[in-house]
Amino acid sequence: MDLLSIVVPCFNEEESIESFYGEVQTELENVNFEVIFINDGSEDNTLEIIKGLAQKHGNVKYISFSRNFGKESSIYAGLVNAKGDLVCVMDADLQHPPSLLPEMIEAITKENYDAAGARRVSRKGEPKIKSFFSKKYYSLFNRISKIEIVNGGTDYRMMTRPVVDSILQLTEYNRFSKGLFQWVGFETKWIDYENVERAAGETTWSFLGLIRYSTEGIVAFSTMPLTVSIVLGTIISIIAFIYMIFIILKYLLYSDPVQGFATIMCAILLLGGIQLLSIGTLGKYLEKTYFETKNRPIYIVKESNIDGD
Structure with a gap:
């Protein structure tokens, strides 16, 4: 592996970006990596903080959108611009533990998996009603769709270049990354972890927003x-x-x-x-x-x- 690209969608994450980069740097001390922050129309000082990191660290890249296009667009933009042999997608709020990065790298480079994904085995700290509907959604989706989404599977995953190139061939406007990751196939190792609460700030996902996102997934992958x-x-x-x-x-x-x-x-x-x-x-x-x-x-x-x- 010559280079690991880490794609990080950001929307109003000013309180966590520096901590996030610090933890990633600690975990990847002996790895050549770049971090691509995607500023998705943030309304706080997210972009200014990212620019400050870019001035201090040559491996920090950023793309700032003209407005908020959504997380799916941010993921796509990051994948398009990632130059690494391995590409990882993760959130900036530290709910995706950087401590899993070495294990993901090992799964691909030593165990010959095409991708490594993080799977939450608990939803500690989440409202019970949200956890209940989440489990039911996965069950429903897998019943009516030809592809299967792993229960607890997250967008936090590391992929080889062939996997990324395959995803980039899917240029549809209405994107549901969890489904696209599964649709392209390839062999994935799932790494279990306990749910982690946000390091700072508040989530921008409302309950209604999650329902809309879930509906998008069903419509995108099932008739x-x-x-x-x-x-x-x-x-x-x-x-x-x-x-x-x-x-x-x-x-x-x-x-x-x-x-x-x-x-x-x-x-x-x-x-x-x-x-x-x-x-x-x-x-x-x-x-x-x-x-x-x-x-x-x-x-x-x-x-x-x-x-x-």
């Missing part, structure tokens, strides 16, 4: 929701047809007038809700197609100290 809409519509149509025949026969045979205003209203509201849900599901897939056809850039660079940017 099962569309199939469910078709199946559900077919079942309800069959039931409605059978019930219609029942009502007609009941009236013809027994002259029983049709009654039940409450039943009719419930049926209308139920069917209306299912129709709106199905239309919304279809619309979500059309939305992805709409943005892909625009062919907009995944990110826009405002400034950088990397040659070519």
Whole structure:
């Protein structure tokens, strides 16, 4: 290994960047490495602190976006500009322990794995409801998708150059890195670790934000929701047809007038809700197609100290 590139997406991480770099430097004392910080439209002094580190350390690179494009765009920008034989993606808040870096390097260079990923075996410190929904999401995703995401698997992973090049071939605008990492294949070693709380600051991920991110993953790697809409519509149509025949026969045979205003209203509201849900599901897939056809850039660079940017 001639060079290890570490890609670090940053959004309002001014309190942790220096500590992060210090710990990485300690763990990689005998390794030739570069750190590529991606400033994703931070609103604090994140960029200034990164620039200060770049002036002191020649192996610190940075890319600053023109606005906030999201973590997925930051990861992609880092992979595009990483020059190392090995490339690692990790967060700046130290929830991805730098102490795992030597073990990741060993897994690839000595055990011949193509990638090494970090997997949380506990969610200590997280709200229980968040942990519950996270586990259920992984279970649901793996049931309806042709690829499998490891429960507890994180974006923190180290990859060989062939793996990175394969990911860069996937130039889609709507990106879900956890799925893309698995989609390209290759042999991955998972390294377990206990959950670590943020070194400083507060998370920028809200519960609703995580739900949106989870929905993106399902839409990106499964068409099962569309199939469910078709199946559900077919079942309800069959039931409605059978019930219609029942009502007609009941009236013809027994002259029983049709009654039940409450039943009719419930049926209308139920069917209306299912129709709106199905239309919304279809619309979500059309939305992805709409943005892909625009062919907009995944990110826009405002400034950088990397040659070519």
